[in-house]
Amino acid sequence: MKRIIVAFCLLSCMLLPISTAEEQDSNYWEIDLDNGYISTKPIIVDDQVIVRTSGFWTGEDRPHVYAFDLETGQENWRFKNAASTNHDMSPLLHVEAGTGACGNWSEMVIVGWTDGKVTALDIEDGNLVWSSQTEVVTWGITGAMALDGDSVVVPTRQGLSKFCLSDGAENLRVDLPQLGWRNGVTVTSDSYLIGNEEGIVNVVSKSGNVTNISIGNGMIRHAPIQTDAGIIIHLQKSDGSEIYLDEELLSEEGYSPAIPLQNGDDIFFATSSHVIWWKCESNCTFQGKTDFHSNGEITLQTNQNSTSIWYPRNTPDGGWATGMPGQELEMYTTPHDTYTTAGAAFGVNGEMAFGSDAGVLMVVFDSSENPQIIDEKEEFALESEESSFQVEPGHFVLVALIVAMVTFQFRKDSAMVKKLGVLLILVISIMALPSISEVWSKEVDELTEAPGDWDNDWPDEWQGTQVVVFELPSGDVAIGGLEGYENVDQLTEAAALELDIQIEKETYSLGEMIVSFNGEELDGWEFTIDGERSQVGISSAEVEQASVVRWSPA
């Protein structure tokens, strides 16, 4: 019976939280989430910070939602969606407990996934409260959901669905003719507003009737903003972007607009060129503009006496700028800065949470005003410069096992030495698995035949030569008959020269990367060789004498 009690004790120990923050001091903690980018802002709810990752999809890595203790960084729960296989960018939606016509619900967080699922997770333990499925057309849900009374309104890939908060039962479904991407939904008193990739705002009445407003030739990738003056849209176009009030053009702006933020009558926009401020009362008036590169989520920090606007910087330098457009911005940098689209999150007591494409969640505590936050930032950066070597828990385990083996060897307990040796091999195997898996995967890839990427409409003379395709927003452009180029970099340069396409590149430690074609940065560019994604950069990716290189938006 004693052993049974011991077993129960062990079981209790196993139920303790299974991971903790990697670095802790009184003012900061961080944790590397390993399995993906952080593309959307974390949310801080009471004593928890909740964040979602968008998977790298290597090995067994898949997108997750995590909840950590805000103060200690200890993991409270996690939820994995193994079937979500594209970039998950729908922001997390926090729902307070409540009661409505369709039932009662507890406090939860609702998550939209690119496999079309909507999952409601209990905020206390991450348990699945309910799950519903929406349509998938390459992607599923990528836009911001919104609450409407006792229901959540979900912008789906080709329409809009409304689910009861208590059980996930669908109580409204509207199919729309256009595809949407990152097209959040806005709830008004009598309708839902949702944009799409064809520049149209659909106005869906709460009974499901649809009317629409054609804004322009472009894409609407944010929830439309309702103001007293009308509906505000920041339209993404192939040659930049345009800000509209209903169908009236307010201004022409730069490439790749960010998701705009409304704070009362103030509307904040951003592009690859500027951050912009408009005020919309009965009319919209321009307030200011400052040079900056932001394409993600703009967020609002409210202090006792002031508000600040934060913009994630989507460049290799990363970080977040804070301040008002038209004035000088201050930069907030972290130890893990890189491309960033996720907005900064703020708690009621001054806590701040940050995440970027590096996949590291960082939480900073500071209840004071902005200047002191910026001071903290400098201390923060210094810490990162000092910590070039990171000791992982696995290293301690290895050392402990080796010490134990030596100790038992001295005691001539060979049985225990063998047992510890097996454990040592297991720990080393676990630590080495990611690298081994990556190398092995490359070897296996070489066994597989490339799927090929030939288009029968191309001239026969291109057969057996090098072909390059650019999937530009204005349409696909292809050129073939090229010969003698050794890698993707050389071949792309040659093709772009022939087609008069301007290439913008940036150089990193890993080599060169294409930033834009004809000024089109979009959300980045990626290439395939004969239909397969490359594991290496453009300078290292070799091409055969009969290869098709295809460039497409990420």
Place this chain on the structure above:
Amino acid sequence: MVMTDGVHGPVLGPVEMLVINVVLITISFFLLCRPTHSAKREILVLTSITAAAAASRILLEPFPNVQPLTVMCLVMGASLGARRGMAFAVIATMLSNAVLSHGWWTLFQATGWAAVAFAGSKLNLVLQNEVAMKRLIITAIFASVLFDWWVSLSIYTAGMTIGEFGIYLLNGLPFDALHAIASIASAVWIAPWLANLLHEETADLSEPIASGESDVITA
């Protein structure tokens, strides 16, 4: 509400999933703990081991494919027989997946580990309370890899060719190897302890225990 999903086969709605879970766990629990003569003690012992096995999967989830449950199934099958071993495998799988996430793959995992337990019951891996360690380790290695391949069938879809599936299995070999190494470690560290525990706690369960009530019934 039955929903469909293109990646992992059919996905059940919450109510259907709950009903199936309850039915399967109830049947398996009965098979595992069907009282012989000392119901309370037997149920306590077997339930504790099953809960610990399920918890071990949850605890070790961050480590890819480290699955002590494989060796536990072998030992349970060897010590308690095929019926109880297989029921143990099904319950431990379903309990742990309730936390780790349920899906089409649960069926493959449960049947896979049940098959491992069945194999354990036939291979004389435990004699009295003594583990035949070499035999157990060799069996665990094979069982780990075969289990992984069986579970991989859960991603096999109508459009997938045999070649593509083969590539999928090849890609997973490092993970299969890690499962095998983890099973060796489990065999060395857990199996003797578990076999001994089962022997001590269940040895007298086969002995008839007289009670007034049973006397009346059998009289």
